Amino acid sequence: MSQADSNQRFLFEQTEVRGELTQLGDTLAAIKERHDYPANVMQVLGEFVAAVSLLAARVKVDGSIILQAQGEGQINMLMAEIVDHKNIRAIARFENDIDQSQPLLSKGRLAITIEPYIGQRYQGIVELQKDNVAGALEDYFERSEQLKTRIWLASDGNRAGGLLLQALPHAAEESSLQRQDTDAWDRLVHLADTVKQEELLELNSEELLFRLYHEEQIKVYEPTDLQFNCSCSKARVARAITQLGETEAREIVAEQGAIEADCQFCRHVYRFNNDDLDEMFDSSRH
Ligand SMILES: [Zn+2]
Structure with a gap:
């Protein structure tokens, strides 16, 4: 049974391991509707979207979190x-003729950018090998956050799913009376390794956690809904046009009747005529 796009946080009680599950369907459908991406590009992009959802679930700051891959394969860029x-x-940006037998992303770099509303922009870069986005993201968590992390991603182009396990930072010599479950990490990772692509895509979070971990005690938190929603706006595009300068902007309107700019993400077309330019350049003069 499919469910709404969401992130689901959970915690293994009596251990220092937490987890996140992500499931996406409508979000991918919305991307597909706007871009006529081939099925295998959608499949890789689906995993990528699942990866950014898991990343966002583990990053506390409010703002924007961007995952960008630049590869040497047939897909030049994923964001x-x-x-x-x-x-x-x-x-996704890719070569026109995708060869199924060749790696799509191949090796390259994965950039993780965090742009909080308040505070400093942060960027971390890790190496990407053999299309392995999950592995690159695990590296990021280990290097930048010193958090032991494992990630499983799945996508068939229509749906995407992901599972993340993370060892909590060590509590300072925890109350030594309580015996720690020291094998927990290996055991939980081993069980997660048995997860099948179909299970990540088709089971809801309750069914999936039961399938993998019915012998563990799990605390499940409120899920967070996810959706396709583009952050573009006419005001933002207007700021970019203002950078062109008034003379050039007026020339384009004189030649073409209007400046048309479409958002590369959602394909919305913003039109600017002379009235818009009056307003933009008037307000930029103040
Ligand atoms: Zn947009």
Whole structure:
């Protein structure tokens, strides 16, 4: 049974391991509707969107979180952004003829950018090998956050799913009376390794956690809804046009009747005529 797009946080009680599950369907459908991406590009993009959702679930700051891959394969660039932990948009740039037998992303770099509303922008870059986005993201968590992390991603182009396990930072010599479950990490990772692609895509979070971990005690938190929602706006595009300068902007309107700019993510077309330019350049003079 499919369910609404969401992130589901959970915690293994009596252990220092937490987890996140992500499931996406409508979000991918919305991306597909706007871009006529081939099925295998959608499949890789689906995993990528699942990856950014898991990343956002583990990053505390409010703002925008961007995952961008630049590869040497047939897909030159993948980018997925999540704003306010719920609004997702994504694009892919690739060669026109995709060869099924060759790696799509191949090796390259994965950049993780965090742009909080308040405070400093942060960027971390990790190496990407053999299309392995999950592995690159695990590296990021280990290097930047010193958190032991494992990630499983799945996508068939229509739906995407992901599972993340993370060892909590060590509590300072925890109350030594309580015996720690020291094998927990290995055991939980081993069980997660048995997860099948169909299970990540088709089971709801309750069924999936039961399937993998019915012998564990799990605390499940309130899920967070996810959706496709582009953060573009006419005001933002207007700021970019203002950078062109008034003379050039007026020339384009004189020649073409209007400036048309479409958002590369959602394909919305913004039109600017002379009245818009009056307003933009008037307000930029103040
Ligand atoms: Zn847009």
